[in-house]
Amino acid sequence: MKAYIVGVGMTKFEKPETRDWQYWDMVREAGTAALADASVAYEDVQQAAVGYCFQASTAGQRAVYELGLTGVPVYNVNNNCATGSTALMMARQFVEGGGSDCVLAVGFEKMARGSLGGGADGASDFKTSPVARHYGIMAAAHGFEMTPPTAQIFGNAAREHMERYGTTEAQLAAVAAKNHRHSAGNPYAQFQDLYTVDEVLAAKTVHRPLTRLQCSPTSDGAAAAVVVSERFVERHGLGDRAVEIAAQAMTTDTEASFASGSCIDAVGLPMSRESARQVYEAAGIGAGDLDVIELHDCFSINELLTYEALGLCGEGESGALVESGATTHGGRWVVNPSGGLISKGHPLGATGIAQAAELTWQLRGEAGPRQVPDARTGLAHNIGLGGAAVVTLLRR
Numbered sequence: 001m002k003a004y005i006v007g008v009g010m011t012k013f014e015k016p017e018t019r020d021w022q023y024w025d026m027v028r029e030a031g032t033a034a035l036a037d038a039s040v041a042y043e044d045v046q047q048a049a050v051g052y053c054f055q056a057s058t059a060g061q062r063a064v065y066e067l068g069l070t071g072v073p074v075y076n077v078n079n080n081c082a083t084g085s086t087a088l089m090m091a092r093q094f095v096e097g098g099g100s101d102c103v104l105a106v107g108f109e110k111m112a113r114g115s116l117g118g119g120a121d122g123a124s125d126f127k128t129s130p131v132a133r134h135y136g137i138m139a140a141a142h143g144f145e146m147t148p149p150t151a152q153i154f155g156n157a158a159r160e161h162m163e164r165y166g167t168t169e170a171q172l173a174a175v176a177a178k179n180h181r182h183s184a185g186n187p188y189a190q191f192q193d194l195y196t197v198d199e200v201l202a203a204k205t206v207h208r209p210l211t212r213l214q215c216s217p218t219s220d221g222a223a224a225a226v227v228v229s230e231r232f233v234e235r236h237g238l239g240d241r242a243v244e245i246a247a248q249a250m251t252t253d254t255e256a257s258f259a260s261g262s263c264i265d266a267v268g269l270p271m272s273r274e275s276a277r278q279v280y281e282a283a284g285i286g287a288g289d290l291d292v293i294e295l296h297d298c299f300s301i302n303e304l305l306t307y308e309a310l311g312l313c314g315e316g317e318s319g320a321l322v323e324s325g326a327t328t329h330g331g332r333w334v335v336n337p338s339g340g341l342i343s344k345g346h347p348l349g350a351t352g353i354a355q356a357a358e359l360t361w362q363l364r365g366e367a368g369p370r371q372v373p374d375a376r377t378g379l380a381h382n383i384g385l386g387g388a389a390v391v392t393l394l395r396r
Contacts, residue, residue, distance in 0.1 A: 007038025080384030084352025183339020
């Protein structure tokens with residue numbers, strides 16, 4: 001049975017503490033918008049998958065109770081930065097399995113200001129952390145410094161890429177300049193300022209070679225999607241709103257993440273490559289068939305790594321690809337027209353569903369000034385350390 005997204009909604013992603021609201025307020029706003037977009041009442045929802053990382057157990061129930069008190073099953077989902085796409089995947093599976101005709105997928109996060117995690121003074125905490133093996137790879141090769149640990153491991157992956165393939169700091173900065181430029185047309189984005197490559201390079205260094213403008217910020221926000229069956233689409237006359245979830249795959253770490261001792265592999269390149277392979281195989285397409293892509297640019301280097309994982313270019317060729325203009329408007333693909341995590345923002349639990357929302361708007365032709373002309377096929381890529389990589393193909 002096929003599954004379709006028929007309604008999406010999201011809040012504006014904002015710097016933590018910008019608004020005096022709670023996480024359930026965010027979900028009420030995003031969920032109400034998604035239901036209205038689908039012309040569906042909450043009473044039609046048969047199950048709900050709710051993703052978040054920083055709230056207590058059953059926060060999912062507290063959040064969706066703002067939409068209604070109907071007694072439906074609510075599943076609380078936590079899969080690090082891939083939480084939102086994991087909730088969406090559960091919703092799709094509920095529908096494709098025939099158990100439900102209408103499922104709500106929600107992701108939210110209310111975050112604290114400042115960088116995630118600590119510096120070297122917290123190194124001992126990683127010995128029992130779910131990401132201990134990943135940071136162990138980094139520490140063995142590069143040591144452990146007094147900078148945010150996620151910036152360290154991705155920054156070290158960037159250094160490895162530069163040393164191995166000749167990727168330049170300007171090419172890394174070109175990713176951020178592109179995505180900040182894209183977000184200027186997105187009213188939901190946390191940032192809408194434009195920056196040149198030189199301005200990106202001149203920003204404060206977080207962990208060399210990554211500057212502040214190449215790092216996704218902590219953010220508050222929520223996103224929601226209504227996922228339904230083909231018969232629900234037909235019964236409710238939603239054909240003009242429906243976007244098919246044509247293929248989807250999640251992979252987790254294998255020995256390939258750790259065997260090389262490389263931060264490039266430890267941050268998820270093998271997971272992303274395998275998820276993309278499975279999706280392309282299931283859908284019978286390749287990278288050349290894609291029109292628009294929303295991918296997990298938590299740091300500029302991860303956009304470059306993901307170009308290679310998705311097959312947009314060969315190994316080591318991603319720096320030249322972004323520099324060529326192939327991944328922006330007028331190029332071969334438009335990657336992160338929303339502004340991506342770097343500029344749209346990154347409330348962890350919401351990110352994966354926000355990517356699906358952007359692609360849904362793009363495939364319906366509703367993306368306004370950031371619209372990709374004649375977009376028919378969109379790919380979302382969402383990854384979390386620890387690890388999970390989810391790739392989702394949407395088709396109109």
